[in-house]
Amino acid sequence: MQMPAPVMRFNNDAHAYMFVWSKPVQNRWVAVKEVWYDLETKLPRSVHLFDINGRIILRAYLTEPETIKGTTAKMPSKFDLFFPETKSQMTFKLTDIRPSIKKGPVTIPNPASFSFPAEPGVKKQIEIK
Numbered sequence: 001m002q003m004p005a006p007v008m009r010f011n012n013d014a015h016a017y018m019f020v021w022s023k024p025v026q027n028r029w030v031a032v033k034e035v036w037y038d039l040e041t042k043l044p045r046s047v048h049l050f051d052i053n054g055r056i057i058l059r060a061y062l063t064e065p066e067t068i069k070g071t072t073a074k075m076p077s078k079f080d081l082f083f084p085e086t087k088s089q090m091t092f093k094l095t096d097i098r099p100s101i102k103k104g105p106v107t108i109p110n111p112a113s114f115s116f117p118a119e120p121g122v123k124k125q126i127e128i129k
Helices: none
Strands: 005-012 018-027 029-036 044-050 056-067 074-083 088-093 101-103 106-108
Touching: none
Parallel strands: none
Antiparallel strands: 005 018, 018 029, 029 044, 044 056, 056 074, 074 088, 101 106
16 A cells, blocks of 8 residues: 555456556656566566656566576566667576575675665666665
């Protein structure tokens, strides 16, 4: 029941569960993000992030599920990203999917794995929660 609030619906044509997270701004509600999950596998297959006007700022297709080593869990291994505002695209493929790795005495990931710079050198930052 916290913001952004999730809403689930089913897409019959795409055979997908669609979760949309929305939040109130000024005098209206806006979509923040949307994730589509495959009906059969329950794995995520697309992610959309929206700006304050409801326009997509990131569209990501997640494909080629692989088993995470040492587990029975699966996750996408191929990510096709598109940023409509700049028409930028990026595709990457994970080839060695593990829940963690050991580098000497350090296990990664850990709380320090994802520290962000105070001055990232970009005009606009969007925090996703």
